[in-house]
Amino acid sequence: MKIKELKEKNIAELKKLLAEKEENIRKFRFELATKQVKGTRQIRTEKRDVARILTLIHNEDKKV
Secondary structure (H helix, E strand, C coil): CCHHHHHCCCHHHHHHHHHHHHHHHHHHHHHHHCCCCCCCHHHHHHHHHHHHHHHHHHHHHHHC
16 A cells, blocks of 8 residues: 555545454465465565554554
8 A cells, every 4th residue: 555545535534454464464474374374475564554553553642
C-alpha cells in the first residue's frame, strides 16, 4: 500500500487495517513453518505496510 492511500484514512480505519495485516503476517509465518509457501516476498511487503501504518498512527498521536 502506498503512503498516500494510507494518509487518506482515519485512525480507526488504520487500526483495522493494521490488525488485518498483522493477522496476514501470522498466517504467513505458519504457512512458512509448514513449508506451504515458496515465495517470501509477501511477508516483506506486509511488514512494510505495518511499519507505515504504525508510523502514521504515532504521528497522529503526537499532533493531538
